[in-house]
Amino acid sequence: MKKKTLRIIPLGGLGEVGKNMTVYEYGGKMLLVDAGIMFPENDMIGIDYILPDAQYVLDNKDKLLGIVITHGHEDHIGALPHLLDQLDTTVYGTALTLALVENKLNRRRFNKTVRLQTIKAGESLQIGPFKLDFFHVCHSIPDGVGIGIETPAGLVIHTGDFKFDHSPVDGWPTDYSKIAELSSRGVLALLSDSTNAEAKGWTPTERVMDPAFEKIFREAEGRVIVATFASLVSRVQQIIDAAVSAGRKIAFAGTSMVDVMGIAKELGYLHYDERDIVPLDAALSMPDAQVALVVTGSQGEPLSILGRLANGTNRRFNVKGGDTIVLSSQPIPGNELLVYRAIDKLLARGAKVIYNAIAPIHVSGHGSQEELKLMLHLVKPRYLIPVHGERHMLQQHANIAVDMGMDPRQVAVVENGRVIEFTHGEMKLGERIPGGYVFVDGSGVGDVDNSTMREREQLSNDGVVMVNLHLDEKDRYKQTQIVSRGFINDNEAEEIWMELKERLANVVGSRPEDLQRATFNSTRNLIYEETGRQPVIFVAVSKA
Amino acid sequence: MKKKTLRIIPLGGLGEVGKNMTVYEYGGKMLLVDAGIMFPENDMIGIDYILPDAQYVLDNKDKLLGIVITHGHEDHIGALPHLLDQLDTTVYGTALTLALVENKLNRRRFNKTVRLQTIKAGESLQIGPFKLDFFHVCHSIPDGVGIGIETPAGLVIHTGDFKFDHSPVDGWPTDYSKIAELSSRGVLALLSDSTNAEAKGWTPTERVMDPAFEKIFREAEGRVIVATFASLVSRVQQIIDAAVSAGRKIAFAGTSMVDVMGIAKELGYLHYDERDIVPLDAALSMPDAQVALVVTGSQGEPLSILGRLANGTNRRFNVKGGDTIVLSSQPIPGNELLVYRAIDKLLARGAKVIYNAIAPIHVSGHGSQEELKLMLHLVKPRYLIPVHGERHMLQQHANIAVDMGMDPRQVAVVENGRVIEFTHGEMKLGERIPGGYVFVDGSGVGDVDNSTMREREQLSNDGVVMVNLHLDEKDRYKQTQIVSRGFINDNEAEEIWMELKERLANVVGSRPEDLQRATFNSTRNLIYEETGRQPVIFVAVSKA
DSSP states (O other): OOTTEEEEEEEOOSSEESSSEEEEEETTEEEEEOOOOBOOOTTSTTOOEEEEOOHHHHHTGGGEEEEEOSOOOHHHHTTHHHHHHHOOOEEEEOHHHHHHHHHHHHHTTOOSOOEEEEOOTTOEEEETTEEEEEEEEBOSSSSEEEEEEEETTEEEEEOOSOBOOSSOTTSOOOOHHHHHHHHHTOOSEEEEEOTTTTSOSOOOOGGGHHHHHHHHHHHOSSOEEEEOOTTOHHHHHHHHHHHHHTTOEEEEESHHHHHHHHHHHHTTSSOOOGGGBOOHHHHHTSOGGGEEEEESOTTOOTTSHHHHHHHTOOSSOOOOTTOEEEEOSOOOTTOHHHHHHHHHHHHHTTOEEEOTTTSOOOOOSSOOHHHHHHHHHHHOOSEEEEESEEHHHHHHHHHHHHHTTOOGGGBOOOOTTEEEEEETTEEEEEEEOSOOEEEEETTEESOOOHHHHHHHHHHHHHOEEEEEEEEOTTSOEEEEEEEEESSSOHHHHHHHHHHHHHHHHHHHHTOOSOHHHHHHHHHHHHHHHHHSOOOEEEEEEEEO | OOTTEEEEEEEOOSSOBSSSEEEEEETTEEEEEOOOOBOOOTTSTTOOEEEEOOHHHHHTGGGEEEEEOSOOOHHHHTTHHHHHHHOOOEEEEOHHHHHHHHHHHHHTTOOSOOEEEEOOTTOEEEETTEEEEEEEEBOSSSSEEEEEEEETTEEEEEOOSOBOOSSOTTSOOOOHHHHHHHHHTOOSEEEEEOTTTTSOSOOOOGGGHHHHHHHHHHHOSSOEEEEOOTTOHHHHHHHHHHHHHTTOEEEEESHHHHHHHHHHHHTTSSOOOGGGBOOHHHHHTSOGGGEEEEESOTTOOTTSHHHHHHHTOOSSOOOOTTOEEEEOSOOOTTOHHHHHHHHHHHHHTTOEEEOTTTSOOOOOSSOOHHHHHHHHHHHOOSEEEEESBOHHHHHHHHHHHHHTTOOGGGBOOOOTTEEEEEETTEEEEEEEOSOOEEEEETTEESOOOHHHHHHHHHHHHHOEEEEEEEEOTTSOEEEEEEEEESSSOHHHHHHHHHHHHHHHHHHHHTOOSOHHHHHHHHHHHHHHHHHSOOOEEEEEEEEO
């Protein structure tokens, strides 16, 4: 590495660039910002989640000084257990962020001792050659930070996920003055959140939801069941406040909801009178009009409380007529189907269902176009690197910057793994480090690769057929066993198997050189002729 | 069937009710409105499309007087080849609709002669006890109609897909006066399009796109490639007009685009100067700034022109830097992933990409809330049956009607298959006829059922493992062949197979009663212990 060169490498992602993990390197030392997971896209069959490929970090772990976490969301902390399994380092984050990290490590029965160091927005911290200045940002989880990262090569601002809410529920707006102060030092590069680069205007304040929640709690004649993300601590604060003012008691349901609210209350991020929160069983025995339940499952996940309520498989309580169910969330792109299926099932069970399409009960945690422009104008960076988004979002973010007068050569839309080098104030795009991401499936990490995924796709398209051809002691045709799974109905298949057995008897009679291959070909051809399908075919030839 | 009773039965669908096929029965006679297909939801693995279950129609085909088609979209005509294969009847539709039906039958090499009878908006037609009045409706394909269906039991209005565009591209607004005339006779029931029941306001006129297209064609320095649905004939008219006024020649690419535009031009639904349309090859050899291509693939479908351009697999031309690519469409819900992947790949190839999120180049073909209210006020029906939507959309449509003052008992949110009976002006919900829908996969119709789908899901989650255990002539362990597909990496699997072979040798040695079952259990248990996975397992035991 050259002297006075800062290297930045976004890692992980699939469609999304620079979201889950970012490497900063200077003077032979390395700092990692965030270590999150991705959720699979809907054609990644059987995959639970996806890790950024951290091989580069592992290969250079002697240089690693620490991992700084911007906020406590899964896509920023979820890869920590896997990473900390393989290296020893210190994790830095705000109190809530580290409490969520600890909760995650405990749930995974993580045995190693991990060094966690609490930081606060507004503080500075020197880690090796990196001087860090943390500034508070509003997001959909409390106590998120952006970071000024200063090295002799210059000052970089890494926003993390942010928006500029002027009336946040926790009363703590994004720290304009700290950003302005950093800006006054002269900023070399800005890595800025692109999630809502396609959304015009300004993301509405969280406060717009208050009247909607108040109306819902006031007008509901039965129970109100609100599903939201456990991480939306401020949202739950709004729900509690509205429910209490309508004379209702609140109970939490769902492991992550109970866990996170306990942590948030203990650390002072959530405020309520202890008498207003009751255990779930107590709530279930109270008159319906005096109850509000706050549950997990706003994405329609089948195993969440809301998913189980929709499917009628929840253990402790069921949906009933008169219930008002509120989904305080927006379907994650690709998840619309699951969410609307759950809504339709809840409606069919007689509940009234309120969701974001019909009432203002959700706002995004990310800033829209005008907020991205404000960040750019506040920071006045020499270079912009749009991050945290799919390519089309990064491109829109870049277009916005160019429309504001930035030189296109000072804006870099990059892929994950691309090395971005800054030397003497100049940006240069370097090589792309090898690697990508790692599929996690069931209990396995990384034992599923792309060719396995392709095989699964073929299996899922047309199923599998196993042909077991038995020969007698004189190598004459004796019988054939055929079994299929996921192919076609057994009745329909039976006719094809009768025909296949005749053909195979002839194949054996014609004594081909490679009987296994000939059997496979006959099977494949007949199935294709009869059904137009191409299942996976296994052939075994057994000789007596 | 009782005297003077009208029965209405919505058929087909999955989430969506009353979209693809509706049965009207009176006095022992039956009329069908529309015969369309559904597209699979993204977890219906390997399914190409879905037919409504027409068993009820086939069981009563002696009563069937005809099939009336409201407009030429796939979800309203796509099931005709399958249905006409199994029964003889007359198909009624407007000129464009029938031309698209004919094109579809020809493409399927349909051999039977089919009776097609052209109708016109504004005309009336008596078919048995059904007096039909066709009225023009605006939609995203020209020459769509709604239908007044009158029997001695009363007058029903079936809107079909509609919106109230005040300045449609073809100059032909929805026929308010015909609807008002029908309304003056007294309308028993309204079956009305619910697609946009969750969209506030009024769907913008198609004309809002003109300035956007003009700007794109004027500012583009290279080729402009516009992807849209072939059925959006008016959209293509707008694209042609804007391209011509910017001095460009136009070529069509993609089978359905070429087919439909040929039909639309011939029948007078599309207007252009022959000199402005050139063959694709000619367009490709002209200067880039003088060319516009109109192609298929606005949903990112991998085999469409746009999909192949994104993947670099198109035969006759490729994307190049300087191309401007326009997606004049909105991703179908669940399809966002495919569309944005295509966009990201096109951006990576250096094209400028314009899509609905960043410019007004698409509007919906369905009316929004204020239009649904207008339809209700124009028609003034005694009963409302919201159709053409998922349950939550129907419910929203019902809520709108109740907010307008309708008695909730006069609004029926129903499922497909529910019999709705009208006698002496009173509505009664009857039984639900058995059946649902039929999966179509490859060349097979209905040979894939739900249990096959579940097997495919298991295969796609964890793959398949085949174990072939060979015994020697004395029934002692000889060897084991193990093959897997879609399971885990071969390297990782190899260790498990070595272990499995040892275990199976022991199993054989212990001489269990059912060796096949014992082999299966050992395999399943070991795989689960080692990987946490549950692939489909096949076992064959071969004795020498």
